[in-house]
Amino acid sequence: MHYLRSFLHYLRAEVFVLPTRIIAVAFVIALLILPLFTQDPYLLRMLILASVFAIYATSWDILAGYAGQISLGHALFFGTGAYTTALLGLHLGLPPSLTVPLGAVAATLAGLAVGIPCLRLRKHYLALATLAFPLMLTGLVFMFPGFSGGEGGIWRIARLAATRVGEYYLIVGTMLAVVLILWRIAGSRVGLIFHAIREDEVAARALGINTIRYKLLAFAISGFTAGVAGALYAHVTRIAGPSNLNLFMSFQPIIWTIFGGVATVYGPVTGVFILYPALDLLHVVLPQYRMLIFALLVLFILRFMPQGVTTWVRDRIERVCPSCRVRNVATRRTCRACGAELRD
Amino acid sequence: MVADILVNGLVHSGVYAMLSLGFGLVFGVGRVLNLAHTAFYMIAAYGIFYLVRMGLAMPVATALTAVGVMAVGLAIYKVFIEPVREVESTVLITTLAAAILLQEVAMVLFGSELRHVPPAFPGYTLIAGVRVGNQEMATLVLAGVCLAGVWLLLSHTRLGLAIRAAAQDREVANLMGINVNRVTAIVMGLGFLLAALAGAAIAPLSPVEPQMWMHPLVIVLAAVVLGGLGSLKGSLIGAVILAFAEVVVVFLVPGGSYLRTAVALLIMVCVFLVRPEGLFGASIAEER
Numbered sequence: 001m002h003y004l005r006s007f008l009h010y011l012r013a014e015v016f017v018l019p020t021r022i023i024a025v026a027f028v029i030a031l032l033i034l035p036l037f038t039q040d041p042y043l044l045r046m047l048i049l050a051s052v053f054a055i056y057a058t059s060w061d062i063l064a065g066y067a068g069q070i071s072l073g074h075a076l077f078f079g080t081g082a083y084t085t086a087l088l089g090l091h092l093g094l095p096p097s098l099t100v101p102l103g104a105v106a107a108t109l110a111g112l113a114v115g116i117p118c119l120r121l122r123k124h125y126l127a128l129a130t131l132a133f134p135l136m137l138t139g140l141v142f143m144f145p146g147f148s149g150g151e152g153g154i155w156r157i158a159r160l161a162a163t164r165v166g167e168y169y170l171i172v173g174t175m176l177a178v179v180l181i182l183w184r185i186a187g188s189r190v191g192l193i194f195h196a197i198r199e200d201e202v203a204a205r206a207l208g209i210n211t212i213r214y215k216l217l218a219f220a221i222s223g224f225t226a227g228v229a230g231a232l233y234a235h236v237t238r239i240a241g242p243s244n245l246n247l248f249m250s251f252q253p254i255i256w257t258i259f260g261g262v263a264t265v266y267g268p269v270t271g272v273f274i275l276y277p278a279l280d281l282l283h284v285v286l287p288q289y290r291m292l293i294f295a296l297l298v299l300f301i302l303r304f305m306p307q308g309v310t311t312w313v314r315d316r317i318e319r320v321c322p323s324c325r326v327r328n329v330a331t332r333r334t335c336r337a338c339g340a341e342l343r344d
Numbered sequence: 345m346v347a348d349i350l351v352n353g354l355v356h357s358g359v360y361a362m363l364s365l366g367f368g369l370v371f372g373v374g375r376v377l378n379l380a381h382t383a384f385y386m387i388a389a390y391g392i393f394y395l396v397r398m399g400l401a402m403p404v405a406t407a408l409t410a411v412g413v414m415a416v417g418l419a420i421y422k423v424f425i426e427p428v429r430e431v432e433s434t435v436l437i438t439t440l441a442a443a444i445l446l447q448e449v450a451m452v453l454f455g456s457e458l459r460h461v462p463p464a465f466p467g468y469t470l471i472a473g474v475r476v477g478n479q480e481m482a483t484l485v486l487a488g489v490c491l492a493g494v495w496l497l498l499s500h501t502r503l504g505l506a507i508r509a510a511a512q513d514r515e516v517a518n519l520m521g522i523n524v525n526r527v528t529a530i531v532m533g534l535g536f537l538l539a540a541l542a543g544a545a546i547a548p549l550s551p552v553e554p555q556m557w558m559h560p561l562v563i564v565l566a567a568v569v570l571g572g573l574g575s576l577k578g579s580l581i582g583a584v585i586l587a588f589a590e591v592v593v594v595f596l597v598p599g600g601s602y603l604r605t606a607v608a609l610l611i612m613v614c615v616f617l618v619r620p621e622g623l624f625g626a627s628i629a630e631e632r
Contacts, residue, residue, distance in 0.1 A: 070433075117613070120620040124377065128569040129616050132609035135562065139606025247558055251440055258437045292452065295445035299424050302438050306428040 017336055018327055019317045020310075024266060027273075031172050035165045044168045045236075050276040051175035052233045053256065057268035058182050059225035060253035065263035066186055067218035068198025069115075070123070073130035074253050076114065076137060077107040077223045079245035081230025083141070086154040086240035096158050096235055103231030104224050111223020115216045122201075134245040141242055153241020160235045171232055178225060183265045185221065194218060195263075226253075259298060261308030270310050347474040349588075349595050355480050355549065356587035358487030359542050361580050363560055364567045365494060366538035368579040371568065372511040373531040376425060376435055382557040382564060383443035384536050388413045388543025389552045390450050393461050402464035406544040410537055417536035418529065426525075443557060450554040458551035483545040490541055491580070494534070498576075507531055511574065562605060563590070566612040572625025581623065585611065 015021045035044065056078055064070045085103035088094045094102075114133055118126050141148045148154075161167040185191055193214050196204040205211050234240040243249065253268070260271025278297065282290035305312035318327050319342055321335035328336055335342060367381045391409035396402065420442050428434045465478035498504040509517040510527045518524045550556075567586050571578025589611055590604040597603060615623065 064433075117617055121616060122620075124573055125569055125616065125620060125622065125625075128565050129613055131562065131565060132613050136606040136609055136613075139603045142602035247562065254433075255437055255440065258433050262433055288452065289448070291444055292448035295441045295448060298441040299438060299445065302434050302441070303424050303427060306431045306434045308434075 017329065019329060020314055028176060031176075035168055039165060041164055044164050046277055046280050048168055048171050048236055049233075050272050051171045052229050052236060053252070053276055054175050054269045054272040055178050055232070056226055056229035057253040057256040057260075057272050058179055058265060059222045059229065061257045061263065061265060061268045062182055062186065062194075062225070063218050063222035064254075065257060065267075066191060066194035066198065067215060068194075068201075069118075069215060069218060070127040071130040071222075071250075072127045072254070073114075073132065073134045073250050074222075074226055075245050075247075075249035076130070076134040077110055077226035078230035078233070078249060079134055079137060079240075080110040080223075081107040081227030082234035082240040082244045083148065083154075083230075084227075085231040086157050086234050087148070089157055090154055096160050100228065100231040100235070103234075104227035107227020107230065108220050108224040110227075111219040112216060114223075115219030119212055119215060131247075131250070134250055135247070138242050138245045141245070149241065151242060153239050153243075155239055157234050157238045157240065159238070160232070167236070171236070174228070174232065178228065179265065179269055182221075182225065186265050190214070190217070198263075255298060258308060259301065261310035261312075261314075264308075264310060267308055267310045271308070274309065345595065349591050351474070351476055351480055352595075353588040353591040355483050356591060357584040358484050359546050360560065360563055360567060360583035360587050362487050362490050362538050362542040362545070363564045364571075364579040364583040365491065365576060366535035366542075367564050368568050368571075368574075368576050369494075369507070369511075369531050369538075370535040372574050372576070373507055374429070374528040375432075375514075376429065376439070376532075377432075378535070379436065379439040379561065380420070380443035380446065381439075381535065381539055382561040383446040384413050384417055384539040385543040385546070385560065386552075386554065386557040387416070387446050387450060388540035389461075389547040389556065390454055390459075391540075392544050392547040393454075393459050393552050396461055396464075402548075406541070409544060410540040413540035413543075414533050414536045417539075418533055421529065421532045426529075443561075447554045447557065454554070456554055458553050460551055461547040463548040479548050483549060486541060486545050490538060494538070497534075503527075503530070559605065563587075563608060566609055569622055569625075570612045570615055572622030575622070575624035578622060578624030 015025055031047070034047070056074075059077070060071065060074050063074075081103040083103075084106040085096070085099040088099040088102055089096070110133075114130060118129055121129055142150060145151070159167070161170055186194075193204070193209055196207070196209065197211050197214060197218075201211055230244060233244070256271035256275055257268040258271075259275060260269065261267030275294070275298075279290060279294050282293055286293065301309065317330050319330050319332075320327055321338060321340055321342060323340040324335060324338040326335060326337040328342060332342060334340065363382060363385060367378060370376055370378050370381065388409050391412055392402075392405050395405035395408055400408070424438050424442065425435060428438060463477075463479040465482050468475045468477045469481065470476075496504075498508060506517070506522045506527050507530070509520065509522055510524050510531075514524050517527075563586050564583075567582035568579045569582075570585065571580070571582035586608045589608050593604045593607045594601050619625075
């Protein structure tokens with residue numbers, strides 16, 4: 001009873017005061033109870049893939065949005081995760097419960113392997129050096145077709161769960177857990193240091209921050225998360241192929257993240273859950289023009305909301321208190337924390 | 345074999361050099377990392393294909409295509425890119441979306457099959473006992489004329505002076521009375537012109553298809569950073585190095601066409617290990 005009361009108090013004091021938090025909680029609840037109302041396989045599959053891509057997009061946001069290490073080759077981590085889980089399943093016959101974590105570990109190692117040589121590179125040089133790695137790995141995949149499946153990829157990877165609903169809960173649960181952990185990391189001291197490194201690396205180092213360690217940490221976290229996404233993707237689509245490593249796969253998380261709002265964690269999730277179903281719907285309605293409309297949609301929305309959708313919406317419905325920096329509903333006259341007057 | 349490598353390497357160097365020069369100028373002056381740069385090269389190749397099939401002569405088709413591509417490019421720049429120019433990451437995605445848009449327009453208009461443009465200069469010439477196609481020579485001449493033209497523009501005109509000033513420091517150039525926004529628009533136009541001419545140069549030599557922009561984009565990005573961002577000389581040298589690396593791999597390694605991109609990029613990464621700012625780039629201390 002006591003816990004219930006404190007929980008209700010927490011909801012009232014911390015969640016229901018801000019519209020964005022209400023939206024976030026409502027979104028999570030809706031995702032969790034959806035299979036109770038409909039078990040349409042098409043809809044479930046779409047949401048499963050959207051959840052996998054949400055993990056992938058958020059991993060890009062941690063590395064590029066927070067730590068400022070813009071990676072144009074994020075497909076390296078995604079593809080490493082996918083290929084590791086597929087190869088372990090194919091050659092050693094291991095179950096998914098083992099191969100998915102191993103895929104994520106392999107992607108973490110890939111993150112460190114890319115991060116270490118790239119430590120000296122800044123900004124655009126780093127972005128373009130990272131662009132190179134997945135394409136070089138693609139070259140390796142084509143060189144050893146007997147081992148890696150070559151151009152056709154690896155087929156018939158094991159399913160994660162026997163039923164579609166089981167798979168749905170497994171993946172949506174993983175997505176929510178990963179996003180929550182990343183959100184906590186981003187809000188912690190580590191996240192603050194990532195911000196500092198992005199804004200001014202030299203100044204951060206002058207403050208005594210070991211920027212090398214934190215940059216590698218960003219690469220490792222991001223690689224691990226993207227590896228989880230890649231491994232899950234391989235099990236959901238049941239194929240791992242060179243398309244997991246191509247240029248478009250590297251660009252996709254960037255589109256979603258910047259569309260949703262960079263350096264926010266919830267931005268990339270929003271971006272994926274808007275753009276991926278939209279693209280899927282267009283595939284059904286107008287297959288020939290779907291990428292055309294998709295590109296126009298991204299162009300126009302970014303033209304009018306250059307900071308991304310979530311940032312634009314948040315700045316319309318919420319306001320920051322000028323004296324204590326706490327966020328408030330736009331309808332309030334006074335700050336909910338310090339009582340200072342909120343001016344327009 | 346050696347002659348083949350030399351001729352193909354030179355032709356690819358010419359095309360990549362034109363693309364890298366335009367890309368480097370746009371980045372240096374406008375601070376726009378234009379991922380759509382090679383998409384304009386793709387639509388120029390389609391423009392040539394369409395106009396030549398309509399029965400126009402190659403030079404007329406090239407001129408019309410160049411004007412058309414510049415108009416489309418500047419329209420996209422003015423409507424979508426210029427308003428968000430200050431937000432760097434958004435520019436990245438806006439240009440990428442523009443590239444996908446152009447690819448899809450080409451796909452809808454022409455379909456995804458490979459298209460071929462008949463060579464405007466058929467036949468070949470014997471140079472020191474080596475057969476060199478006339479079309480290849482025309483491509484090289486076009487590339488040479490373009491590079492010389494850009495060099496003359498940059499070093500011998502007032503506009504060139506303004507462009508170099510804006511590239512060095514936008515704010516100060518603005519204070520000196522240069523209309524930086526107009527200079528940026530002009531440079532964007534110049535970049536689109538170079539991309540269009542590169543597309544015209546490649547159309548008769550290789551098949552035209554909607555996805556043909558991706559591979560040159562990777563090579564151009566690699567060439568520009570290999571040479572050092574902001575250094576036009578560097579990006580030209582980078583383009584030549586990568587073009588020859590690709591051609592050597594394709595000719596000498598079995599199954600090399602899969603590996604050509606990987607090897608070109610490996611070279612770029614190796615250069616980075618030694619010189620993080622590229623071959624001719626400003627070192628970090630001098631960077632603004």
